Amino acid sequence: MMDRGRLEAFSDGVFAVAITLLALGLAVAGPGLGHGTLTHQLEQHWPGFVAYVISFFTIGIIWVNHHAFVSNIKVTSRPLMFLNLVLLMFVVLVPFATGTVADYLAHGGFDAQVAVAVYGGTLLGMSVGFGSMLEWSLGEGRMYVPVPRDQRWLARLRFTSGAVVYLVVIGIAFLSAPLALGITGAVAVYYVFERTPAIAKPDD
Amino acid sequence: MMDRGRLEAFSDGVFAVAITLLALGLAVAGPGLGHGTLTHQLEQHWPGFVAYVISFFTIGIIWVNHHAFVSNIKVTSRPLMFLNLVLLMFVVLVPFATGTVADYLAHGGFDAQVAVAVYGGTLLGMSVGFGSMLEWSLGEGRMYVPVPRDQRWLARLRFTSGAVVYLVVIGIAFLSAPLALGITGAVAVYYVFERTPAIAKPDD
Amino acid sequence: MMDRGRLEAFSDGVFAVAITLLALGLAVAGPGLGHGTLTHQLEQHWPGFVAYVISFFTIGIIWVNHHAFVSNIKVTSRPLMFLNLVLLMFVVLVPFATGTVADYLAHGGFDAQVAVAVYGGTLLGMSVGFGSMLEWSLGEGRMYVPVPRDQRWLARLRFTSGAVVYLVVIGIAFLSAPLALGITGAVAVYYVFERTPAIAKPDD
Amino acid sequence: MMDRGRLEAFSDGVFAVAITLLALGLAVAGPGLGHGTLTHQLEQHWPGFVAYVISFFTIGIIWVNHHAFVSNIKVTSRPLMFLNLVLLMFVVLVPFATGTVADYLAHGGFDAQVAVAVYGGTLLGMSVGFGSMLEWSLGEGRMYVPVPRDQRWLARLRFTSGAVVYLVVIGIAFLSAPLALGITGAVAVYYVFERTPAIAKPDD
Numbered sequence: 001m002m003d004r005g006r007l008e009a010f011s012d013g014v015f016a017v018a019i020t021l022l023a024l025g026l027a028v029a030g031p032g033l034g035h036g037t038l039t040h041q042l043e044q045h046w047p048g049f050v051a052y053v054i055s056f057f058t059i060g061i062i063w064v065n066h067h068a069f070v071s072n073i074k075v076t077s078r079p080l081m082f083l084n085l086v087l088l089m090f091v092v093l094v095p096f097a098t099g100t101v102a103d104y105l106a107h108g109g110f111d112a113q114v115a116v117a118v119y120g121g122t123l124l125g126m127s128v129g130f131g132s133m134l135e136w137s138l139g140e141g142r143m144y145v146p147v148p149r150d151q152r153w154l155a156r157l158r159f160t161s162g163a164v165v166y167l168v169v170i171g172i173a174f175l176s177a178p179l180a181l182g183i184t185g186a187v188a189v190y191y192v193f194e195r196t197p198a199i200a201k202p203d204d
Numbered sequence: 205m206m207d208r209g210r211l212e213a214f215s216d217g218v219f220a221v222a223i224t225l226l227a228l229g230l231a232v233a234g235p236g237l238g239h240g241t242l243t244h245q246l247e248q249h250w251p252g253f254v255a256y257v258i259s260f261f262t263i264g265i266i267w268v269n270h271h272a273f274v275s276n277i278k279v280t281s282r283p284l285m286f287l288n289l290v291l292l293m294f295v296v297l298v299p300f301a302t303g304t305v306a307d308y309l310a311h312g313g314f315d316a317q318v319a320v321a322v323y324g325g326t327l328l329g330m331s332v333g334f335g336s337m338l339e340w341s342l343g344e345g346r347m348y349v350p351v352p353r354d355q356r357w358l359a360r361l362r363f364t365s366g367a368v369v370y371l372v373v374i375g376i377a378f379l380s381a382p383l384a385l386g387i388t389g390a391v392a393v394y395y396v397f398e399r400t401p402a403i404a405k406p407d408d
Numbered sequence: 409m410m411d412r413g414r415l416e417a418f419s420d421g422v423f424a425v426a427i428t429l430l431a432l433g434l435a436v437a438g439p440g441l442g443h444g445t446l447t448h449q450l451e452q453h454w455p456g457f458v459a460y461v462i463s464f465f466t467i468g469i470i471w472v473n474h475h476a477f478v479s480n481i482k483v484t485s486r487p488l489m490f491l492n493l494v495l496l497m498f499v500v501l502v503p504f505a506t507g508t509v510a511d512y513l514a515h516g517g518f519d520a521q522v523a524v525a526v527y528g529g530t531l532l533g534m535s536v537g538f539g540s541m542l543e544w545s546l547g548e549g550r551m552y553v554p555v556p557r558d559q560r561w562l563a564r565l566r567f568t569s570g571a572v573v574y575l576v577v578i579g580i581a582f583l584s585a586p587l588a589l590g591i592t593g594a595v596a597v598y599y600v601f602e603r604t605p606a607i608a609k610p611d612d
Numbered sequence: 613m614m615d616r617g618r619l620e621a622f623s624d625g626v627f628a629v630a631i632t633l634l635a636l637g638l639a640v641a642g643p644g645l646g647h648g649t650l651t652h653q654l655e656q657h658w659p660g661f662v663a664y665v666i667s668f669f670t671i672g673i674i675w676v677n678h679h680a681f682v683s684n685i686k687v688t689s690r691p692l693m694f695l696n697l698v699l700l701m702f703v704v705l706v707p708f709a710t711g712t713v714a715d716y717l718a719h720g721g722f723d724a725q726v727a728v729a730v731y732g733g734t735l736l737g738m739s740v741g742f743g744s745m746l747e748w749s750l751g752e753g754r755m756y757v758p759v760p761r762d763q764r765w766l767a768r769l770r771f772t773s774g775a776v777v778y779l780v781v782i783g784i785a786f787l788s789a790p791l792a793l794g795i796t797g798a799v800a801v802y803y804v805f806e807r808t809p810a811i812a813k814p815d816d
Contacts, residue, residue, distance in 0.1 A: 013424025421628025
């Protein structure tokens with residue numbers, strides 16, 4: 001089995017790079033290129049800053065929960081590593097999805113709706129990726145402190161409910177793109193204050 | 205509680221990526237695109253190089269102090285992790301703010317002032333983020349070598365004074381953008397030679 | 409000799425950054441730049457998404473195998489470090505090659521064929537780089553659990569066959585670029601389910 | 613004092629990101645943007661590929677030597693950390709300098725000469741940064757296995773000669789840019805095969 005340390009090191013690297021690349025999408029155009037004054041550009045950029053903060057904390061929360069989860073894993077097998085790659089594949093897409101929202105939200109119309117739907121889809125992918133890691137970990141002998149049998153469905157429910165919210169976000173995006181983006185922000189705020197204890201060791 | 209190691213690893217990753225992305229803003233346009241000769245472009249780029257050096261050392265200092273701080277932390281709790289995310293959120297904005305200064309300082313006028321004010325605001329955010337981590341650490345039993353009660357206000361003063369300087373920078377930016385940028389450079393030079401001993405362990 | 413830890417840390421860093429940069433090539437143009445609607449752009453981008461997923465898992469697999477390999481290495485000498493640099497040099501090229509495929513595949517014609525050939529060539533380079541690390545490790549006393557003498561040619565065959573497939577991909581690219589890209593995807597799927605046990609320790 | 617582990621982790625992060633960003637400069641323009649066929653663009657890009665390989669191995673060598681150096685350091689003090697930041701500041705500039713060479717070398721003329729001179733200056737900065745770390749380490753009680761007094765000037769000579777070569781490269785750039793670039797490549801090849809034993813522990 002792979003040692004946990006290197007799984008964490010690689011994942012932390014991907015989380016750290018992805019979270020830092022988020023800010024690339026905020027870049028303004030240089031002067032004299034017909035994009036108006038800097039003040040004007042920064043004003044136009046507000047959806048970019050909102051999306052940046054939401055994405056930053058969403059990735060940050062996933063990172064915090066990922067740590068809690070991995071610290072309780074006993075066996076770091078090959079299947080887990082590939083499920084982890086699936087999770088990371090969606091984490092890596094977040095800067096792209098955030099940049100698309102930043103570019104298209106203020107533009108309005110169908111394009112803004114598609115942009116937020118793509119954003120919701122990316123967060124849904126992260127959610128499903130992380131949920132599948134949880135599902136795997138429920139197997140016999142894979143956690144130091146296993147989730148008690150009678151709490152498994154609760155643990156699943158918590159994860160599934162996150163995925164369901166993002167699914168709803170995709171739908172709402174086509175009614176109101178800003179509202180759908182606001183819901184992803186509310187989810188982030190919720191998870192900052194509400195932890196998911198089931199996956200972590202009691203003393204964690 | 206989270207182990208310190210992974211908090212450091214993730215933070216180091218973000219610091220390392222952010223500090224390396226600083227140089228992306230220095231890129232010159234290719235030949236034959238109507239931007240003049242390379243020599244001309246490099247001359248026009250001087251504010252970019254100045255901003256690059258200031259940002260590089262400002263992030264470098266924060267990294268050094270972050271290390272000293274974390275090495276003295278006994279309990280790495282969830283609140284600390286989220287305060288750390290707030291700090292990192294502003295660290296990640298530094299390449300964006302630096303690039304904006306690089307593009308607009310030589311341009312002059314109101315845009316140059318806004319650019320330096322945004323830069324000052326980003327550094328202010330880092331300062332407040334780090335200060336809130338200090339404030340948290342002053343709580344009972346959170347540091348290996350706690351700051352003595354009678355030195356706490358001194359420690360707070362040191363941090364607050366940094367934040368106040370950056371607040372002043374934002375104001376001065378609207379009088380003279382180059383002067384305001386120069387002050388951020390002076391702060392960096394000051395911190396290279398003056399350490400903040402209060403937060404570190406005596407043998408650190 | 410260098411300690412394994414830092415070889416891994418540096419390699420993991422490069423793998424993590426390269427895998428995250430893959431998504432940079434997916435960026436769409438902003439609204440009002442004459443590139444059509446967002447929906448239209450995303451549709452045009454499908455080769456980019458396909459190439460992204462293939463590259464993500466190809467680098468992911470190399471990373472998993474790299475870990476298994478390094479964990480069995482006893483002596484981390486200077487030659488191995490430079491062979492590792494050769495491997496990483498091609499890993500770092502993957503985002504460039506992926507972006508080129510993303511841009512040119514839908515375009516069709518000779519350019520699409522060249523793009524996929526460059527992509528195949530980059531994967532071939534990774535394969536040869538990793539194969540040369542294996543070859544080096546077959547030397548006396550370099551692995552904790554050495555590959556038995558009678559299985560060495562089998563181990564070589566496994567690695568060589570990967571390289572041969574990528575060589576074939578380069579050739580097929582000039583007959584059918586999409587088919588050639590599909591083969592690289594099939595190779596990734598194959599390696600997700602089929603591990604290369606020879607290089608790892610039995611308990612790995 | 614700072615623990616060596618985190619100095620290494622941060623430095624490795626910067627090395628890893630900088631070495632991966634090198635490939636960003638290789639990106640070709642998309643089809644239909646008036647830049648000609650992909651084949652034509654790749655042909656035009658040859659200086660970019662040459663510069664990429666030279667820079668990759670130059671950073672790789674510095675990384676290998678940095679490891680050997682740090683593993684022999686007993687006290688990781690604040691001055692060393694800032695000298696290390698100076699070194700990293702130039703490492704981070706390498707992708708910028710490499711991209712400039714890639715863009716301007718084939719263009720020829722004075723711009724090509726300036727580009728290679730900037731490249732040489734960046735490598736000179738790395739060399740001086742690393743040399744100053746060596747100079748610092750020669751102080752009493754700073755290395756596990758100190759450089760014997762009678763070999764110090766030899767150690768200094770080795771480092772100084774590297775800096776002198778890059779100084780010469782800057783001069784030659786104005787006579788022949790390709791020749792000057794070729795010399796930096798020769799230096800990289802030389803250092804791959806010739807190690808600098810003085811700084812490392814005997815068993816390293």
